Amino acid sequence: MLKAEYKPYTLKFKTPGGTSRGVLTQKSGWFIYLYHANNPLKKGIGECSILPKLSPDDKPGIEDKIKFVCENIDSLQDRYHEVLKDWPAVRFAVETAMIDLKGSKSGILYPSDFTQGKCGIPINGLIWMGTIDYMLQQIEDKIEAGFTCLKMKIGALDFEAEYKILQQLRKRFSKEFLELRVDANGAFTPAEAPGILERLAKLDIHSIEQPIMAGQWQEMALLCENTPLPIALDEELIGVFEIDEKRKLAETIRPQYLILKPGLLGGFKASLEWIEVANQINAGWWVTSALESNIGLNAIAQWTFTLNNPMPQGLGTGQVFTNNVTVPLFIKNGQLWRHA
Template sequence: MKATFQKYILNFKQASGTSRGVLRTKETFFLILRKDEKFGIGECCIFRGLSADDRPDYEDKLQWLCNNIHLERIHLLSELSEFPSIQFGLEQALLSINSEEGFHLFPSKFTKGEVGIPINGLIWMGSESFMQQQIREKLKSGFTTIKMKIGAIDFEAERKLLKSIRKEFNSNEIELRVDANGAFNPENALEKLKRLSELEIHSIEQPIKQGQWASMAKLCAQTPLPIALDEELIGVFDVTKKKELLQIIQPQYIILKPSLIGGFEGSNEWIRISEERNIGWWITSALESNIGLNAISQFTYNLRVTIPQGLGTGGLFTNNIESPLEVDKGKINYNPSKNWVLNLK
């Protein structure tokens, strides 16, 4: 078996804002396997400034993987333990090359196009008018769960936007989630959570920056609305450390991004540990192309999820890989009548 990798730059249709800055492009890498007439592909989706494996030797490690692809899977994954996005790319590529149809990593009713996965509609940060426009579009498209990124513009303006949705739709009609990406200060976070809870918010992701375990634990104990850990999980590779983190902080939910936490194996380990502690979870994509999003979606469906997941990022790019993935009426679906179009070397 031969392995190569290819860098690919995804271009956003419009600049997308987070509390960490504005995104216009997104770098990713495709791991390509070939054996006889068979072909396999996986996506190593590094997230600059956020991924634990955002390191100067990232491409060197990809090359090491290509040079040593003949080694056993368990040895490769162990060697890549500090490179979660490469681990995930390898998992995908191996499933792909060993599948009957290269993009059906987990064949199911989802890949047959019979069942979709409920997802949230993502509202990116920006001006108040821009955020209002996104909200209107998502509601018109049939989403019943909205996730709004907050922390970039004035808190009162963001609360006003959420309040405008609540005036029109109650919590039984529209579920509201917010993601602060660590934008709040520990000193004022609880007060902001109290004000958000008045609007019947489902949950808030990462209200304060990761790494402040004592402050986050206190917040989770006192919060009037459920808290979901997101960035907090990044870079925590050891199973003992994972248990310690959840035992100390005791969040209401955790958010699983396979590209950032070690792919399918990393996600399954977090799920097992969280369920032992009665902590809820859901899965979110991390700006992958449709290659990675396809893998995450199929994996997620097989977990028999019932609440909306965060898998709606595929439509953000002008040059995404053409695929059978479609978003319709608040669900992501796989349309078998559509083809994959790979314009790769």
């Protein structure tokens, strides 16, 4: 018989993380542990990570839902994807705990050259919003650490100041040496977005994530049709659970890229549906963590490696917490590695 238990946790940021939705100093979540009644020492662990104001699970009753899942896990184990469709973070936690439990060694969900420490995963260096000096210091630190792809959050400060930072970067480094991505988190209006995209394109920006707020399909479709630089959908995908609705969204907007965050989309099975949809419209994609602890990041990284996507992935968030869970992940020369 399958058994489950859970415990809450709170991660604390080393430095407040600034986004266009506000500043984060800590974030809450839960770990779900699965085990068989006849072998309680071997456990699989999954993470239910919540991003305030963004996660569909950020609503009253989430702990009751987790408790319900744990109390009924034996009967839910073959149908949790359907039962938890509207609770993507809980679904992701159960899915990864199931995979972990089935593995021969705890923490190894997808054995590969990555888990054996033979290969790393190229990742982007994330530049958090903050004062201009703080952002510039982050950029210097990332370049010194060997990153050749940077992703900068924009939209919460004065755009002119943000643009100057990007200008300075591009003057120092060509697009062949340094790939620049920006993430607006929906900060711009449909009216101002075209002008901003035109200016960013002059700096050879690789792509912009979510230039306008999610939910404006026709406005986003018009932007994607006429954009001078690739547009990636991020928040737009969150809360879309049915495969037919996923196809409708993608075919309506026709973005250049999709950003896959398994912890927000419902896990790996749900993310694979988005990859299928991306392939159908000839869109690219990459995988991004969503400020999970190293438990969630470990699972996402192992899964991502199996997809053989050569683009830099968004898996560098594990270093931002003071009290992260100890997992043998580390970053070297702009790549995420795992000790064997």
